[in-house]
Amino acid sequence: TIALQHGAHGVGRRRDAAMEKWRAYGLGQFVHWGLYSIPAGEWNGKQYNGAAEWIKSWKEVPATTYDSLMYQFNPTKFNAESWAATAKQMGVKYVTITTKHHDGFCLWPSKYTNFTVANSPYKKDIIGPLVKAYDRRGIDVILYFSIMDWHNPDWRYDIKTREDSVAFDRFKQFTRNQLLELLTLYPAAKGLWFDGTWDKSWVKQAAFADSLEKEMRAMRPGLIIGSRFRADEYGKRHFDSNGNMMGDYEQGWERKIPEKITDVHGNDWDCVMTVPENQWGYSKIWKGHIKTTDELLEMLAKCVSLDGNFVLNFGPKPDGTLRTEELDLAKGIGAWMDTNSEAIYNGEYAGLVKQDWGYYVKKTGTNKIYMLVFNVPVSGALNVVLPSRTAISKVYDLGGPGLSYVPEEIGTSTYFIHLKQQTFKRPFVLVLETADNSKNSGAQYQKAK
Numbered sequence: 169t170i171a172l173q174h175g176a177h178g179v180g181r182r183r184d185a186a187m188e189k190w191r192a193y194g195l196g197q198f199v200h201w202g203l204y205s206i207p208a209g210e211w212n213g214k215q216y217n218g219a220a221e222w223i224k225s226w227k228e229v230p231a232t233t234y235d236s237l238m239y240q241f242n243p244t245k246f247n248a249e250s251w252a253a254t255a256k257q258m259g260v261k262y263v264t265i266t267t268k269h270h271d272g273f274c275l276w277p278s279k280y281t282n283f284t285v286a287n288s289p290y291k292k293d294i295i296g297p298l299v300k301a302y303d304r305r306g307i308d309v310i311l312y313f314s315i316m317d318w319h320n321p322d323w324r325y326d327i328k329t330r331e332d333s334v335a336f337d338r339f340k341q342f343t344r345n346q347l348l349e350l351l352t353l354y355p356a357a358k359g360l361w362f363d364g365t366w367d368k369s370w371v372k373q374a375a376f377a378d379s380l381e382k383e384m385r386a387m388r389p390g391l392i393i394g395s396r397f398r399a400d401e402y403g404k405r406h407f408d409s410n411g412n413m414m415g416d417y418e419q420g421w422e423r424k425i426p427e428k429i430t431d432v433h434g435n436d437w438d439c440v441m442t443v444p445e446n447q448w449g450y451s452k453i454w455k456g457h458i459k460t461t462d463e464l465l466e467m468l469a470k471c472v473s474l475d476g477n478f479v480l481n482f483g484p485k486p487d488g489t490l491r492t493e494e495l496d497l498a499k500g501i502g503a504w505m506d507t508n509s510e511a512i513y514n515g516e517y518a519g520l521v522k523q524d525w526g527y528y529v530k531k532t533g534t535n536k537i538y539m540l541v542f543n544v545p546v547s548g549a550l551n552v553v554l555p556s557r558t559a560i561s562k563v564y565d566l567g568g569p570g571l572s573y574v575p576e577e578i579g580t581s582t583y584f585i586h587l588k589q590q591t592f593k594r595p596f597v598l599v600l601e602t603a604d605n606s607k608n609s610g611a612q613y614q615k616a617k
């Protein structure tokens with residue numbers, strides 16, 4: 169191993185209560201809201217092809233003109249309680265909310281810049297009411313913060329000159345001030361989701377970022393910070409020069425999901441996902457494929473089956489309301505969660521051979537295994553292979569009370585579960601209870617029917 173001054177602070181998973189709770193969330197909500205929600209991917213009647221929250225970087229958009237959008241920010245229909253109620257009904261256990269995106273506009277009245285809600289027609293703090301509304305419903309709040317800040321004149325993409333260095337030192341103090349301000353103003357926040365940390369200027373700040381991370385953790389014991397915050401002194405991000413993960417969970421899964429368990433290296437992680445292909449902020453026109461409820465449920469199942477959390481993004485409208493498509497998805501996911509959420513919450517990798525019919529989730533600390541079924545085989549028989557010396561002791565359908573199954577043993581710890589109906593409209597969950605059958609030598613196979 170390489171001697172590192174600013175590498176990972178620990179090896180392996182955090183075992184404290186705060187992180188155990190984070191690990192158990194399963195389903196989360198992301199909220200991207202800010203000045204970019206006003207143009208919503210369009211400028212002077214022309215569509216911007218990139219992500220709506222990046223429109224300030226579009227050559228057609230003069231930065232100062234973009235910044236004057238602050239004088240139009242007046243979400244008269246904003247109601248934190250209704251956003252939180254929608255999230256509660258959807259079944260999310262945590263929410264990640266943008267406090268400041270790359271454009272530099274702050275949704276809280278920061279005293280370190282004028283580019284905040286305080287100087288908009290709306291005037292009021294947005295973050296405070298959101299933290300309160302979600303927190304009192306038992307939904308933990310994580311604050312998203314972009315290090316990259318296109319509004320602050322001291323921001324640099326790289327540090328080449330003495331002047332760059334002097335300016336960026338001011339920027340680092342500004343960043344530290346804002347982060348300590350957020351932790352002070354919103355003590356209920358359980359974590360920080362950092363973004364905009366890939367440019368050389370920040371990657372070179374291993375020492376500063378390391379001490380800032382330590383300072384924030386000291387200020388808020390249990391604080392959860394992901395792998396995207398800081399690099400080690402060799403510029404290594406997410407995993408340090410010894411291959412140890414930075415931070416408490418891997419933050420590399422942006423709009424993508426790991427395929428197999430070895431892709432996650434035994435770490436905690438979350439996948440953040442957009443409903444359209446690549447729009448986080450509100451975009452007037454959603455181009456390309458819009459994910460359906462069942463697609464999103466399958467992504468959720470896949471993430472939880474591989475030891476991760478699935479975080480679905482919402483991009484509220486400039487008036488503060490949620491768009492219909494997102495409300496409908498929240499309702500559809502919520503309806504499925506009403507019946508099946510026990511297969512999602514406190515779920516972990518079951519360690520079983522992956523089958524085509526769907527995903528296994530093991531209930532942490534139990535021998536209960538859930539089968540989340542998305543693809544019913546034409547045979548109607550779901551194959552289950554358990555570790556040798558393990559048997560199925562019980563199988564029942566989470567959705568159909570009283571619907572239970574007698575598995576057919578077709579080999580050592582190998583079974584078919586014969587479904588009783590052919591067509592299913594929605595993904596469904598079977599619950600497996602297993603037992604150790606090591607005492608049975610040469611188990612008697614059920615005669616094939």
Ligand SMILES: C[C@@H]1N[C@@H](C(=O)NCc2ccccc2)[C@H](O)[C@@H]1O
Pocket residue numbers: 200219221222363366422440448
């Ligand atoms: C959570 C999303 N991250 C912002 C972004 O700039 N992503 C670009 C990116 C894509 C993949 C790895 C790092 C950065 C997007 O604008 C969203 O805020």
